[in-house]
Amino acid sequence: xxxxxxxxxxxxxxxxxxxxxxxxxxxxxxxxxxxxxxxxxxxxxxxxxxxxxxxxxxxxxxxxxxxxxxxxxxxxxxxxxxxxxxxxxxxxxxxxxxxxxxxxxxxxxxxxxxxxxxxxxxxxxxxxxxxxxxxxxxxxxxxxxxxxxxxxxxxxxxxxxxxxxxxxxxxxxxxxxxxxxxxxxxxxxxxxxxxxxxxxxxxxxxxxxxxxxxxxxxxxxxxxxxxxxxxxxxxxxxxxxxxxxxxxxxxxxxxxxxxxxxxxxxxxxxxxxxxxxxxxxxxxxxxxxxxxxxxxxxxxxxxxxxxxxxxxxxxxxxxxxxxxxxxxxxxxxxxxxxxxxxxxxxxxxxxxxxxxxxxxxxxxxxxxxxxxxxxxxxxxxxxxxxxxxxxxxxxxxxxxxxxxxxxxxxxxxxxxxxxxxxxxxxxxxxxxxxxxxxxxxxxxxxxxxxxxxxxxxxxxxxxxxxxxxxxxxxxxxxxxxxxxxxxxxxxxxxxxxxxxxxxxxxxxxxxxxxxxxxxxxxxxxxxxxxxxxxxxxxxxxxxxxxxxxxxxxxxxxxxxxxxxxxxxxxxxxxxxxxxxxxxxxxxxxxxxxxxxxxxxxxxxxxxxxxxxxxxxxxxxxxxxxxxxxxxxxxxxxxxxxxxxxxxxxxxxxxxxxxxxxxxxxxxxxxxxxxxxxxxxxxxxxxxxxxxxxxxxxxxxxxxxxxxxxxxxxxxxxxxxxxxxxxxxxxxxxxxxxxxxxxxxxxxxxxxxxxxxxxxxxxxxxxxxxxxxxxxxxxxxxxxxxxxxxxxxx
DNA sequence: GAGCACTGC
Numbered sequence: 103x104x105x106x107x108x109x110x111x112x113x114x115x116x117x118x119x120x121x122x123x124x125x126x127x128x129x130x131x132x133x134x135x136x137x138x139x140x141x142x143x144x145x146x147x148x149x150x151x152x153x154x155x156x157x158x159x160x161x162x163x164x165x166x167x168x169x170x171x172x173x174x175x176x177x178x179x180x181x182x183x184x185x186x187x188x189x190x191x192x193x194x195x196x197x198x199x200x201x202x203x204x205x206x207x208x209x210x211x212x213x214x215x216x217x218x219x220x221x222x223x224x225x226x227x228x229x230x231x232x233x234x235x236x237x238x239x240x241x242x243x244x245x246x247x248x249x250x251x252x253x254x255x256x257x258x259x260x261x262x263x264x265x266x267x268x269x270x271x272x273x274x275x276x277x278x279x280x281x282x283x284x285x286x287x288x289x290x291x292x293x294x295x296x297x298x299x300x301x302x303x304x305x306x307x308x309x310x311x312x313x314x315x316x317x318x319x320x321x322x323x324x325x326x327x328x329x330x331x332x333x334x335x336x337x338x339x340x341x342x343x344x345x346x347x348x349x350x351x352x353x354x355x356x357x358x359x360x361x362x363x364x365x366x367x368x369x370x371x372x373x374x375x376x377x378x379x380x381x382x383x384x385x386x387x388x389x390x391x392x393x394x395x396x397x398x399x400x401x402x403x404x405x406x407x408x409x410x411x412x413x414x415x416x417x418x419x420x421x422x423x424x425x426x427x428x429x430x431x432x433x434x435x436x437x438x439x440x441x442x443x444x445x446x447x448x449x450x451x452x453x454x455x456x457x458x459x460x461x462x463x464x465x466x467x468x469x470x471x472x473x474x475x476x477x478x479x480x481x482x483x484x485x486x487x488x489x490x491x492x493x494x495x496x497x498x499x500x501x502x503x504x505x506x507x508x509x510x511x512x513x514x515x516x517x518x519x520x521x522x523x524x525x526x527x528x529x530x531x532x533x534x535x536x537x538x539x540x541x542x543x544x545x546x547x548x549x550x551x552x553x554x555x556x557x558x559x560x561x562x563x564x565x566x567x568x569x570x571x572x573x574x575x576x577x578x579x580x581x582x583x584x585x586x587x588x589x590x591x592x593x594x595x596x597x598x599x600x601x602x603x604x605x606x607x608x609x610x611x612x613x614x615x616x617x618x619x620x621x622x623x624x625x626x627x628x629x630x631x632x633x634x635x636x637x638x639x640x641x642x643x644x645x646x647x648x649x650x651x652x653x654x655x656x657x658x659x660x661x662x663x664x665x666x667x668x669x670x671x672x673x674x675x676x677x678x679x680x681x682x683x684x685x686x687x688x689x690x691x692x693x694x695x696x697x698x699x700x701x702x703x704x705x706x707x708x709x710x711x712x713x714x715x716x717x718x719x720x721x722x723x724x725x726x727x728x729x730x731x732x733x734x735x736x737x738x739x740x741x742x743x744x745x746x747x748x749x750x751x752x753x754x755x756x757x758x759x760x761x762x763x764x765x766x767x768x769x770x771x772x773x774x775x776x777x778x779x780x781x782x783x784x785x786x787x788x789x790x791x792x793x794x795x796x797x798x799x800x801x802x803x804x805x806x807x808x809x810x811x812x813x814x815x816x817x818x819x820x821x822x823x824x825x826x827x828x829x830x831x832x833x834x835x836x837x838x839x840x841x842x843x844x845x846x847x848x849x850x851x852x853x854x855x856x857x858x859x860x861x862x863x864x865x866x867x868x869x870x871x872x873x874x875x876x877x878x879x880x881x882x883x884x885x886x887x888x889x890x891x892x893x894x895x
Numbered sequence: 896g897a898g899c900a901c902t903g904c
Binding site: 352353354355357358379381382383471472473474503504505529530531533534535550551552553564566609617621673674675703705706707711770773828829830834835847849850851853 | 898899902
């Protein structure tokens with residue numbers, strides 16, 4: 103009876119009505135959850151579900167007969183046919199939310215589950231958003247193919263070895279027991295034996311294996327530390343003493359230590375951790391340490407790395423043995439798109455919504471390339487979920503990038519409320535630098551911004567570039583930290599194999615090497631071209647750096663370090679900034695110059711400019727530019743104003759200044775002030791003589807001079823190329839005839855960032871070896887003798 | 896009238 107009635111009623115419906123029917127069922131389920139229904143109401147619900155199944159079946163039959171089936175939505179070359187894709191949008195991909203008794207779609211889910219292979223975990227769900235109503239809420243969708251699973255490691259053993267906390271134990275005993283639960287523990291003796299046997303050991307250990315915390319302790323227990331103390335050392339905080347036996351420090355710090363103790367005599371073992379990150383400092387350390395171990399046969403060297411690079415490090419250090427330690431990780435399913443996605447932001451948003459509506463609870467992490475993309479994605483997501491009300495569960499959107507003010511960053515660490523889902527929109531900051539609990543899904547569009555440097559033009563640029571396979575693995579792993587995870591890659595398996603490099607190009611091959619060369623020179627390394635780099639930088643970049651250091655008088659004609667060069671090497675700054683400081687001694691303005699150097703080396707994150715308050719922020723900034731003093735002096739004024747207000751946070755807010763950047767500038771400035779003493783430069787202030795300050799700036803930055811052209815652009819003086827004043831500069835409207843700039847960046851145009859006016863005669867006065875009178879003669883000034891660009895006679 | 900990924904000394 104009921105069956106016949108259902109068929110009759112279903113025949114009266116179009117297949118398009120299925121959406122409404124489904125919504126209806128879901129709404130009622132939601133409303134009636136836990137409510138006792140009358141017989142009539144229950145019967146009506148049964149009808150609706152039956153009708154739904156009938157209509158659904160009919161529409162699926164139509165679907166299979168139609169020409170629009172999933173494989174047909176793509177042409178022979180695998181390009182997506184948008185029109186067809188929309189037509190098949192009722193098809194879906196794998197699901198794992200089966201198990202809800204009230205779910206009217208359980209049968210179909212079971213079918214899909216069967217189609218897609220077994221799901222790794224099942225969650226019973228009472229939330230209606232866990233049903234598979236995605237395509238009834240949003241029209242577009244993306245098809246994924248499950249490819250592989252990165253296996254979890256070691257988890258069962260771990261659980262069985264958890265310490266027995268029932269007995270009363272001291273904190274120390276507890277700690278000692280917990281140490282034994284780490285994956286590395288069973289390998290302790292074997293590892294110590296290998297260290298004893300070999301001078302260099304490459305250690306492959308996944309995150310969470312305990313290598314960073316345990317190996318130093320094992321070494322200590324084995325007697326590698328004969329005198330004793332524990333501490334750490336980072337740039338602004340040295341917590342070590344003469345009692346220290348074990349020291350944790352950054353690679354950059356170790357490099358600085360080598361400058362004062364080239365043989366590292368006070369160390370018996372060095373461990374270069376996270377070597378696969380291939381920072382500039384790590385690469386230089388490799389070259390130095392490879393040489394050092396020849397002379398210090400008693401020095402042990404441990405290199406810890408991720409799997410992919412281990413062979414390379416081993417080869418570099420004369421086939422050093424590789425010691426493998428398993429990690430602590432949950433399995434992660436990898437999914438690829440069936441076809442390439444043209445717009446990865448849109449694809450990421452669609453995937454977020456797809457996961458939100460169809461997948462079991464767990465937060466989502468999306469990797470985007472920068473602030474602007476994150477803000478865009480944030481807006482679109484808010485727009486698309488607005489007005490859906492109870493149709494979907496709450497979606498909490500959390501943006502995170504390094505420049506986001508700290509108080510806004512805190513949001514990502516707040517626990518997700520029950521029934522809601524968090525989606526974190528992050529830059530690469532989430533790839534290595536911070537870990538967010540509760541992430542179960544990762545969406546990886548496969549891009550990141552990469553800094554590159556053109557040694558010929560001296561121009562830096564930040565370009566969106568496909569990530570490496572190693573990076574992709576790292577991103578995927580972010581979903582399996584607290585439980586089994588899934589990673590949705592917005593590119594095809596074919597793209598992964600064909601278009602992506604194994605590893606990211608190391609920093610040393612895409613950066614300005616002036617500082618590297620200065621460090622190596624001060625270590626007495628003369629032949630840089632033949633230095634044993636694990637991956638050599640472009641020769642042109644090395645030559646460019648040598649040329650600059652020669653121009654700055656840091657090197658003599660023989661390529662040897664000069665007295666000026668030695669003083670410059672004391673400063674942890676780019677050589678032009680160091681030169682500016684050393685030169686400030688002459689103009690008696692070192693106090694102002696170290697402030698400017700600190701502000702410049704913080705980068706361009708001093709001024710805060712939120713989208714909705716750009717006018718206010720720009721007005722606040724213009725206050726510091728009064729009198730068209732130039733960007734360097736403006737930075738000095740910002741710092742001094744802040745200092746006068748007792749480093750007040752409130753002052754920063756009022757002036758649209760980033761607090762964090764200012765604090766960093768203060769730390770750097772304090773450090774520089776300490777270093778002035780080391781190089782015997784007196785701290786002297788000459789605040790009222792702006793020309794003296796500008797001359798000191800020019801002493802460091804004279805290779806960065808440019809001359810105004812009639813059309814408002816500039817020509818750089820020494821290696822002529824067309825450049826422009828960056829619109830954020832206080833001089834962007836002023837257009838002085840001659841300028842000195844801090845850096846060139848290539849974005850939409852070739853821009854000079856941080857610009858100050860210059861008198862051309864200074865160039866000849868300060869750098870007669872670099873500029874001749876003819877370089878600075880200005881034909882325009884002859885017609886307009888009152889102009890600032892009058893050449894010195 | 897533009898846009899800045901991330902470390903680090």
